[in-house]
Amino acid sequence: MLRATFIALSASKSLRSFAEKTALGQRLSSRFAAGLTTEDALRAARAMNQLGLSVSVDNLGENVTNAEEARHSAQLYHQMLDQMSEQELNANVSVKLTHMGLDVDEQMAYEITRDLVQHAARINNFVRADMEGSAYTQRTLDFVRRLHREPEYANHVGAVIQSYLHRSEKDVEQLVSERIRIRLCKGAYKEPPQVAFEKKADVDANYVKLMQILLKSGIYHGIATHDEKMIRATIDFARRENIPATAFEFQMLYGVRRDLQQKLVKDGWRCRVYIPFGTEWYPYLMRRLAERPANALFILKNLFR
Numbered sequence: 001m002l003r004a005t006f007i008a009l010s011a012s013k014s015l016r017s018f019a020e021k022t023a024l025g026q027r028l029s030s031r032f033a034a035g036l037t038t039e040d041a042l043r044a045a046r047a048m049n050q051l052g053l054s055v056s057v058d059n060l061g062e063n064v065t066n067a068e069e070a071r072h073s074a075q076l077y078h079q080m081l082d083q084m085s086e087q088e089l090n091a092n093v094s095v096k097l098t099h100m101g102l103d104v105d106e107q108m109a110y111e112i113t114r115d116l117v118q119h120a121a122r123i124n125n126f127v128r129a130d131m132e133g134s135a136y137t138q139r140t141l142d143f144v145r146r147l148h149r150e151p152e153y154a155n156h157v158g159a160v161i162q163s164y165l166h167r168s169e170k171d172v173e174q175l176v177s178e179r180i181r182i183r184l185c186k187g188a189y190k191e192p193p194q195v196a197f198e199k200k201a202d203v204d205a206n207y208v209k210l211m212q213i214l215l216k217s218g219i220y221h222g223i224a225t226h227d228e229k230m231i232r233a234t235i236d237f238a239r240r241e242n243i244p245a246t247a248f249e250f251q252m253l254y255g256v257r258r259d260l261q262q263k264l265v266k267d268g269w270r271c272r273v274y275i276p277f278g279t280e281w282y283p284y285l286m287r288r289l290a291e292r293p294a295n296a297l298f299i300l301k302n303l304f305r
């Protein structure tokens with residue numbers, strides 16, 4: 001029930017506006033977001049790199065409603081790509097297509113995203129298209145596949161697959177046949193039973209099944225989870241199949257299971273931290289609270305410390 005409440009809160013416009021504009025709200029967010037500016041994000045990226053972790057930076061925001069906002073969001077990503085390169089950070093970027101204007105004009109969103117991938121290709125970096133709610137799944141995968149077909153972009157763009165969706169196995173097969181890099185996660189949106197598994201056990205079983213397809217594919221994928229059972233299953237499978245630690249990476253969210261991130265690196269595995277930043281942190285934070293309502297208590301305790 002708490003999960004459903006936080007997911008419902010993530011869509012509340014009035015609460016969002018209150019949270020984003022107050023100092024109290026900004027303090028609430030600091031556990032899971034790196035700050036408000038690109039400098040904050042790059043500082044956090046450098047700190048992660050020093051711990052042996054690579055990074056993917058996300059300029060928080062989604063569902064923009066006009067072209068100007070979409071272009072502004074993309075501009076921040078362009079700046080960030082240049083700064084990552086100048087500062088020689090081990091970091092790439094994660095982008096939501098509705099942040100690039102997918103709800104406003106599909107062709108415009110495609111061109112904005114293509115320019116970003118083109119920029120990343122020029123400096124040998126990488127753009128990951130995050131996966132949003134199921135209303136966007138097909139269009140997001142179509143964007144990535146279209147970009148990936150351009151030979152000069154092929155190594156510089158990747159997709160995300162959510163193991164809670166019934167369709168994901170088919171999507172994985174198609175993306176792998178086209179040699180597209182995938183980040184595998186469980187999925188963070190509220191979906192109806194027609195499109196997504198409802199039981200955690202089914203989501204987890206599908207996660208393990210898809211992870212095995214990915215690891216066997218010979219393509220460099222990201223296994224994004226904090227679930228120790230999923231991590232153990234991945235390590236066991238890699239060992240059993242003689243898949244080297246350099247053939248894939250684990251991925252985790254900024255501020256979540258920092259102990260586990262460090263342990264993986266210490267044990268010789270690769271781990272990338274997803275660092276969100278920016279003023280639009282509210283729906284992101286609500287999704288994190290939905291995943292683990294105990295986080296609400298944790299945040300409140302720290303707020304008054």
Ligand SMILES: Cc1cc2nc3c(=O)[nH]c(=O)nc-3n(C[C@H](O)[C@H](O)[C@H](O)COP(=O)(O)OP(=O)(O)OC[C@H]3O[C@@H](n4cnc5c(N)ncnc54)[C@H](O)[C@@H]3O)c2cc1C
Nearest residue numbers: 130131185186187188224225226227251252253274288291
């Ligand atoms: C790098 C990365 C990128 C992602 N990108 C996307 C995306 O593009 N689209 C999408 O829909 N989802 C995305 N997600 C979110 C993902 O779908 C899950 O909602 C989230 O990772 C929680 O699932 P889990 O695999 O960690 O396992 P769960 O079964 O949810 O959790 C397992 C255990 O991990 C710990 N844990 C999990 N979440 C938290 C948390 N928020 N705070 C503290 N502890 C926690 C707890 O100990 C929990 O018991 C991403 C996740 C990661 C790590």
